[in-house]
Amino acid sequence: MGRSPCCSKVGMNRGAWTAMEDKILTSYIKVHGEGKWRNLPKRAGLKRCGKSCRLRWLNYLRPDIKRGNISRDEEELIVRLHKLLGNRWSLIAGRLPGRTDNEIKNYWNTTLGKKTTKTHSSENSPPPPPPPNEPNPSNSTTKTQVIRTKATKCTKALVPLIHPPPADHDQDYSSPSIDPLEPQDDHDDDHHQNFLQETCNYEPANFLNAAIFNNEDAKVDSGFDNIMWLGQDHSLLQECWTTDSCADHLDSLTFLLDSEEWP
DNA sequence: AACTGTGTCAACCGCCTCTAT
DNA sequence: CATAGAGGCGGTTGACACAGT
Secondary structure: OOOOOOOOOOOOOOOOOOHHHHHHHHHHHHHHOOOOOOOHHHHHOOOOOHHHHHHHHHHHHOOOOOOOOOOHHHHHHHHHHHHHHOOOHHHHHHOOOOOOHHHHHHHHHHHHHHHHHHHHHHHOOOOOOOOOOOOOOOOOOOOOOOOOOOOOOOOOOEEEOOOOOOOOOOOOOOOOOOOOOOOOOOOHHHHHHHHHHHHHOOOHHHHHHHHHHHHHHHHHHHOOOEEEEEOOOOOEEEEEOOOOOHHHHHHHHHHHHHOOOOO
């Protein structure tokens, strides 16, 4: 038994929305607010699936939406975020005020994807062999490593600013043996350094994978409570992340993309 | 002018995750 | 804890516009 469809498709309008449907949906949401999408069509008197209403509102009718004319800055940010996050369009869109995931996805598929493929093929032909110490489970592709993220409680993260001594690279970074969130002892510094050494090997990508973006959408969206930076002497520099400024912080992390260690 | 190829983008589909019960 | 419903997401499709022949 599969799950029941979100709505009956019989007697429903499909395809492009008419101006009248847009008007009905817009005025209904203005009065009643977003949400309850499944009931919305019935209440608003629309012959549309609830999902369709939601999509129409989010991607087209919402008042704060910017459409078209993606600036150079936005383009660069999309490219960088895509390197970081992969096809996580909603996350990427969250960093670009007024842009929707659908628009960014379309823009990528039609424009940026081709551009970056071109750039890569001209810059990296043939692609350089991966460094021997790079954890590369598949070894089957030269694609940019996409950081897969999974939601876990994370309120602190560490970014190393130094290059530590080489470490054993046969570890599974995706399942750190030390939980960065659980104090190992009374000394935060030790705790965080252990975490870095055991899970990240001081590789920014590994670090992000293991520490920050394991934290997933919810945390990236909501912002970290704070983030700590390791100085030369392993002293901890702390910087607050807030919900409102998370985009800027995430953007600032793109320095890692320019890092030599970035895969 | 007619046809064909290509690009763009709104909308749909199905799966996954979250949340309430 | 298990389950079902609702929302959210990414991949894909198809209609339309435009350029080239």
